[in-house]
Amino acid sequence: MRRFWQRGKDQDHKSAGEASAAAAAEPEPLPDPDPAAAAFFDVDNTMMRGASIYYFARGLAARKLFTMRDLAMFTWGQVAFRLRGTENSEHIGSAKEAALSFVAGQRVDKIVRLSEEIYDEVMADRIWHGTRTLALQHLDSGQQVWLVTATPVEVARTIAHRLGLTGALGTVAETRDGVYTGRLVGNLLHGPAKAEAVRALAHREGLDLARCAAYSDSINDLPMLGVVGHPHAVNPDPELRVHARDHGWPVHDFRTGRKVTMIALPAAAGAGALAGGVAAGVALRRHYRG
Numbered sequence: 001m002r003r004f005w006q007r008g009k010d011q012d013h014k015s016a017g018e019a020s021a022a023a024a025a026e027p028e029p030l031p032d033p034d035p036a037a038a039a040f041f042d043v044d045n046t047m048m049r050g051a052s053i054y055y056f057a058r059g060l061a062a063r064k065l066f067t068m069r070d071l072a073m074f075t076w077g078q079v080a081f082r083l084r085g086t087e088n089s090e091h092i093g094s095a096k097e098a099a100l101s102f103v104a105g106q107r108v109d110k111i112v113r114l115s116e117e118i119y120d121e122v123m124a125d126r127i128w129h130g131t132r133t134l135a136l137q138h139l140d141s142g143q144q145v146w147l148v149t150a151t152p153v154e155v156a157r158t159i160a161h162r163l164g165l166t167g168a169l170g171t172v173a174e175t176r177d178g179v180y181t182g183r184l185v186g187n188l189l190h191g192p193a194k195a196e197a198v199r200a201l202a203h204r205e206g207l208d209l210a211r212c213a214a215y216s217d218s219i220n221d222l223p224m225l226g227v228v229g230h231p232h233a234v235n236p237d238p239e240l241r242v243h244a245r246d247h248g249w250p251v252h253d254f255r256t257g258r259k260v261t262m263i264a265l266p267a268a269a270g271a272g273a274l275a276g277g278v279a280a281g282v283a284l285r286r287h288y289r290g
Contacts, residue, residue, distance in 0.1 A: 104182025
């Protein structure tokens with residue numbers, strides 16, 4: 001070995017290095033930023049398996065912010081609501097004040113910190129790698145990428161930050177002096193509200209919606225999908241799959257055998273089902289505590 005390196009001293013190392021560099025393929029040029037285009041991604045069952053707010057609630061329960069019995073009621077309420085089938089304005093209205101009541105009285109900065117911990121513990125492994133790849137492709141093309149979800153905006157921002165995305169639009173909870181009141185500002189970010197949020201952001205950011213893309217798993221997000229020029233279905237429910245096929249939209253399905261991978265809990269069919277589950281759980285909680 002010593003004699004090998006000794007022979008190497010006599011070699012022209014500079015020429016070898018220059019020849020290697022010359023043979024290396026030139027890197028692809030980076031795309032120019034596209035400030036007028038963006039991509040909008042739903043979260044539950046689109047970017048993540050299951051319901052993000054459930055994982056968040058489970059993390060809060062593990063930290064004794066409410067009891068495991070409350071979590072069980074929350075879970076049962078969500079499942080029962082889903083089994084009832086359709087979503088309607090009455091369901092959404094009944095959930096409006098209850099959906100975030102489990103953080104009432106908590107400081108905003110504490111919930112933000114906990115959402116970061118809970119994401120790392122129970123959400124990170126539930127990200128659909130295929131969907132994240134789609135999001136990164138938009139980023140690589142110089143476009144903004146936003147999450148749009150009924151999940152509390154603080155949790156949504158954490159998910160977006162951890163994934164390296166531009167930001168998040170989510171349900172806004174009312175606060176006073178840095179503390180949650182347990183009420184919402186307006187409605188849940190669901191259905192038509194998502195479309196309005198996308199329009200408002202597009203106006204603020206100077207986006208051309210005809211050049212933007214949107215991704216969702218649910219027919220409930222049809223209003224959001226309809227406001228962009230490039231809608232996509234991801235892990236679609238049956239209704240959205242049919243709609244996407246009929247309209248020639250791209251369909252991306254990252255589920256094994258086209259069956260939803262359920263983790264710990266059947267995922268909500270949509271934000272209304274999720275909110276209804278929270279409302280039912282909170283109602284049960286109040287009943288038993290009363």
